Amino acid sequence: MLHKPNNQTTRRMTTRLTTTQRFFYLSIAGVLIILSIAVLLIMRQPQSERSLAPMSKSSPPNFVYVGTYTQKGSKGIYVYRFDLETGALELAGVAEGIESPSFLAIHPNRRFLYAVNEQWPEGAVSAFALDPATGALTFLNKQSSHGSSPCHVSVDDAGQYVYLANYSSGTAAVYPIQTDGSLGPASDVVQHTGSGPDKRRQEGPHAHSITLSLDNRFAFVADLGIDKVMIYDIAATPGKLTLHGEAVVSGGSGPRHFTFHPNGKFAYLINEMGNTIVAFAYDAEAGTLTELQTVSALPDIFNGRSTTADIHVAPSGKFLYGSNRGHDSLVVYAIEPVTGALTYVEHVATQGQTPRNFALDPTGAFLIAANQDGNNLVVFRVDAATGKLTPAGQEVAVSMPVCVKFLQP
Numbered sequence: 001m002l003h004k005p006n007n008q009t010t011r012r013m014t015t016r017l018t019t020t021q022r023f024f025y026l027s028i029a030g031v032l033i034i035l036s037i038a039v040l041l042i043m044r045q046p047q048s049e050r051s052l053a054p055m056s057k058s059s060p061p062n063f064v065y066v067g068t069y070t071q072k073g074s075k076g077i078y079v080y081r082f083d084l085e086t087g088a089l090e091l092a093g094v095a096e097g098i099e100s101p102s103f104l105a106i107h108p109n110r111r112f113l114y115a116v117n118e119q120w121p122e123g124a125v126s127a128f129a130l131d132p133a134t135g136a137l138t139f140l141n142k143q144s145s146h147g148s149s150p151c152h153v154s155v156d157d158a159g160q161y162v163y164l165a166n167y168s169s170g171t172a173a174v175y176p177i178q179t180d181g182s183l184g185p186a187s188d189v190v191q192h193t194g195s196g197p198d199k200r201r202q203e204g205p206h207a208h209s210i211t212l213s214l215d216n217r218f219a220f221v222a223d224l225g226i227d228k229v230m231i232y233d234i235a236a237t238p239g240k241l242t243l244h245g246e247a248v249v250s251g252g253s254g255p256r257h258f259t260f261h262p263n264g265k266f267a268y269l270i271n272e273m274g275n276t277i278v279a280f281a282y283d284a285e286a287g288t289l290t291e292l293q294t295v296s297a298l299p300d301i302f303n304g305r306s307t308t309a310d311i312h313v314a315p316s317g318k319f320l321y322g323s324n325r326g327h328d329s330l331v332v333y334a335i336e337p338v339t340g341a342l343t344y345v346e347h348v349a350t351q352g353q354t355p356r357n358f359a360l361d362p363t364g365a366f367l368i369a370a371n372q373d374g375n376n377l378v379v380f381r382v383d384a385a386t387g388k389l390t391p392a393g394q395e396v397a398v399s400m401p402v403c404v405k406f407l408q409p
Contacts, residue, residue, distance in 0.1 A: 062361070063092065063135040064368065066377065067104045067115055067403035074399035077101050077115060077128075079135045080377075082406070087366050087379040087392035095137040098126060102402040103357075105153045105162070106130070110407060112181035113137060114162050116150035123150035125164055125175065127183045132407065140182040146189045147171035152209040152257075156216050161187075161239060163210045163219055170205025172221050172232075174239055187239035194226035197251045201273065202226070208272070211258045218244060218287045222255035224272055229255055231287060247289040249278060257310050262317045266340035270297065270311035270322050277311065277322055277333070279340055295342050297322045297331050310357045315364040319345070319387030323355040323369070330358065330369065330380075332387050348389045351378045359404040366392065370401035377401055 062082045068074035077095040082088070095101075101115035110132045117124040123145035128137040147166025154163045155177075162175045162183060170192040176184040196202025206225035213220070217235040227249050232241040247269075249255060254273030260282070261267065267289060269278045275297045280289040297308045306326025313320050313335070320333045320342060332345040350358075352374020360367050360382065367380045367389060379394035
């Protein structure tokens with residue numbers, strides 16, 4: 001038999017229900033306040049100290065190292081975690097107290113990193129131990145660059161020597177790598193001679209990069225001041241730069257950076273002053289270059305002031321990319337696989353001023369552009385079929401970025 005509750009019982013139930021409701025609403029309010037405070041604390045962080053998108057939990061850590069000029073607030077070499085699924089960059093640390101570590105090279109064993117200290121009148125090259133698990137850098141030692149304004153550095157595939165180019169003095173040097181990753185004194189220094197037709201910028205030699213052949217037999221030094229790529233034999237006498245030959249380009253071109261196609265049959269040079277890209281056939285056995293084609297790095301309709309900077313071939317070997325400072329763009333060319341010839345694809349704005357350097361990740365899925373005067377890094381997705389670039393929506397602020405290097409997995 002059911003009994004109808006009396007009025008007193010009903011009032012007690014109503015009171016208990018109201019107390020429960022109050023406790024529930026107060027709990028919700030407390031949670032919302034805590035979440036709001038957390039969000040405000042995160043948003044107060046500088047943009048350069050937080051990622052712009054969550055890192056994918058499924059991706060292992062991949063690190064990107066950024067060399068900088070330190071005149072306007074940069075602290076040194078910046079280390080970022082890079083998400084290969086989203087393209088997000090997350091600051092992992094900074095190697096501080098290094099003056100203008102502008103260009104970087106990573107040892108093939110992934111345990112050491114080398115940086116030029118781009119100073120005048122006497123530059124230097126610094127060695128660091130690298131922790132591949134955390135990305136952290138620990139300073140080891142430094143040596144004189146034996147020249148002014150060192151601007152480029154390379155490591156041979158055997159991990160035995162570091163090679164660098166000094167821009168202002170037009171010299172190149174070699175350093176033996178010690179067992180602990182530190183650098184010994186220079187084992188050789190060579191001085192370029194000559195000049196070019198532009199008396200203001202080519203009054204003397206200006207070695208702008210030093211790139212090693214894929215078989216590590218030759219070193220190619222692009223010299224802006226003498227319109228030549230000087231070729232050195234580095235296998236005949238290890239630790240020495242033995243002159244082997246040269247490739248001459250049009251007067252006033254100003255050779256800057258040089259790169260090889262992954263198949264080792266072609267090479268490409270970007271000329272800073274002439275705003276051109278030269279395609280070469282490469283004879284690996286003879287160590288010689290034969291010019292195939294010269295194309296513009298700029299659009300035909302552009303009449304402004306601009307100079308080129310960096311050049312890279314995609315890991316697939318299908319596309320070539322170059323950067324333009326002034327036009328502030330990346331130019332994309334398709335590479336014909338049999339002849340190495342270049343066919344224009346597009347120009348893409350780098351979303352910042354003065355794209356001095358850029359890098360493609362080892363998978364070829366992303367490209368990171370370093371805008372020196374835009375003080376930012378901008379990430380682009382790469383279309384594997386067309387080579388075209390699309391902004392990935394990822395950008396971080398860093399003062400005067402000059403060089404981008406991925407830590408190979």
